Amino acid sequence: MNRKELAKVLRKNGYKATPQRLAIFEIILSSIEHPTAEQIYNEISKKFPSISLSTVYQVLHLLQDIGQITELKFGNQSSRFETNKTPHVNLICPICGKIEDYHSDNVVKFWSKLKNEFDFEPISQRIDVYRNCDLCKA
Template sequence: MDKNRLTGAIETLKESGVRMTPQRHAILQYLLSSMEHPTADEIYKALEANFPNMSVATVYNNLRVFKDAGLIRELTYGDASSRFDANVEDHYHVICQTCGKITDFDYAPIDLEHRAAEGTGYTVDSHRLEFYGTCPACQHYKKIQ
């Protein structure tokens, strides 16, 4: 993991008057090191061994704190639970419809917001674009079946 991102994130939180606690540090570290866009429950389970007394509510509370501080993004898809992405740069996602894996797809943001605004009378300030298909692993699995 990029150590600077963690220290930068801690710094950002400090500036917003958010205390650093062991649980917070661990959740943040896990999010920043993960490329897997984990759910709250996955984070909870991953840290359970090191924090046997940690409550699920703590995970949710802190995810909200991080989100409010602009450090992470919440992603909601068809499945029940939200996923969290520590990459807040502009990027799109490709999602495997077989296993649910989410992969980043870096691409220059499309320029359609003003057209959407014109076409509907809304003011538009952001957009979300996702691609659906099959990841390499699941393609392979389907082939050998």
């Protein structure tokens, strides 16, 4: 999924492909950090200084509604957002909150095997593994 494809998906769902919507998607897409709404807001403000945090939230909800981003909720901590929808492991550092994606064919195989065992169609999946990151370990 890139900018052009997202523009198509937005229009197909009856939404305008505004530069702000595309830019917010691109920030999440290009980030390896699973950014929070506040981080996305800080980043997009550099390009669109007049944008408000509530507009950012609206766009995040819209992108979720059309299935292009995933919100990772963490209780009363800030949600994190990602565009990666393939089965993967989120490696989470409980100290600094850093989240890295871990990809493995084994995860994909595990997920498709599991899906075959289910008697229903899963809506989504999420695998979180907690470990202290290299910086926090040091």
